[in-house]
Amino acid sequence: MNKTFRIYAVIFIVVMVILALLEVNKKETTNWRKNFDTNEKSPFGLFVFNNEAKDLFKNNLKKIDQAPYEYYSQYKKNNHNIVVIENDIDGESWKKILDQVSKGSDALLIVSRMPKEISDSIGFYDSEISFEEQNVLKLTDTKYQNDFIKLDKFPSGRGFSFIKPNVEVLGKTVEDKNTDQANFIKVKFGKGNIYAHSEPLFLTNYYLLKPGSVKYTQDVFSYLQDRETLWFVESSTKSSSFFMRFVLGNPALKYAWWVFLGGLILFIFFNAKRKQRIVPVIEPLRNTSLDFVKSIGNLYLQEGDFHDMMAKKAQYFLNKVRMDFLIDTQNLDDEFAKKLQLKTGKTMEMINEAIHLIKKGQDPYSSVMKEDLVRMNKLLDEILK
Structure with missing residues (x-):
């Protein structure tokens, strides 16, 4: 180490x-976040309601952890009850719920902010109706007049306004300084009914554990018929098996x-x-062909055989002329010089001097000096540019 x-x-x-x-x-601090999670034991979780729900619905309750759109696309159901408690449901799923209600099912929606797909379809608007720190929820039916619940912790203060004549008010928010405001309504929709409640807090652990609060909850759900009930729970319950849930919670x-x-x-x-390893330096590959040419050139220079070097240079030059310019090099006469001048664009004086030195290198009996080799090499390279 x-x-x-x-x-x-x-x-x-x-x-x-x-x-x-x-x-x-x-x-120790209390988590007052309104999570409405069926597994949460915090004040505003639904742990208590989740445990008592089966008895409340006489074992006819079925919890669905799929979106309504996905569920109803897979299963065909007879008339039944639909329960949604503060669940974020997509627009297509709301359309599926409305379609089921229109065929004879009943839906109880307990959400603080009613989705536009519902409010536009059944004729009401939800809004902020109260700014008091506490209020009382009561039902309008005389047989339930003694059943109420007092909200003394963070009520949402939301309710329904601009209610159309076909909407029946089942419950109200009662305050000392304000007039009563509707918070629980019923609307006939097709062959079924939609029940909408704007204050889901009454279902949370904090209020259900208070004496006398359970009766109000029973009264609200008593409006549903005694038949199979589907409760679309939060989709987040699918992640309860995630191994980090306990740690992050x-x-x-x-x-x-x-x-x-x-x-x-x-x-x-x-x-x-x-600890990064040293990057090795890789030498580039050497050009051995160039080294070979240099060695051969040095050998000829040491030997002083300028005549042979001129002959080889002349041979190389004439081969390039044949291959690149397509000029016959059999006779190095005036016609050859003229064609080469037209192909290369060089002056006739340069062409003639180059031809003279080529012939001199090809003649085995001519006397060749080092200056002749240097001059021919320069002229021929210039012509081939």
Whole structure:
């Protein structure tokens, strides 16, 4: 274990100890978030209602963890009851629910913000009707006049306004300083009925555990017929088997998990940066052909055989003329010189001087000097450019 790793390990352990001490000394706080989760035991979860729902519906309740659109596309159902409690449902699913109601089913929608697909179809608008910190929910039917529930913790204050004549008001929000406002209504839709309640808080753990609150809940659900009831629960219940759900659901474990991940990423980053292997330097491949040419050239220069070098240069030049310019090199006469001048665009003086030196290199009895070789090499390279 190197020194750098030990330093990071000590820092990580110190941070974890500090977090543990802070967590131990932290006062227990109540989670007042309105989650409406059937597995949550926090004040505004639905754990209690979920456990008592079967008895409430006389074992005719079936929880569905699919979207209504997906469920009704797979199954054909006879007339039944539909329950939706503060669930975020897509527009196509609402259309499926309305289609089932129109055929004779009943739907009880307990949501604080009624979707536009429903309000536009049955004729009402939901809005903010109260800004009081507490209010009372009561039913309008005289047989339920003694059953009510008092909301003293974070009521939504929402209800229904601009109600059309065909809408029956079943329940109201009662306040000391304001007039009663509708919060529970019934609308005939096709062959079935839609019941809409704008305050789902009365179903949460906090209120169901209060004395006398259960009766109000029973009264609300008593409007549904005694038949099979489908409860479309939150789709998030599908993720309850996720192995990190317990860790992320506990604040102390969640903070420790994120600190661990952050420390691990930092360790990998710095350790990988320091331990990176040296990239080897790869030498480019040498051009051995060029070395060979240089060696042969040096050999000829050392031998001083300028005549042979001129002959080979002349042979190479004439071969290039035949291949590139398609000019016959059998006779190096005036016609050859004229064709070469037309192909290359060089001056006639340069062409003639080059031909003279080529003939001199081809003549085995001519006297050749080093200057002749240098001059011919320069002229022939210039012509071939």
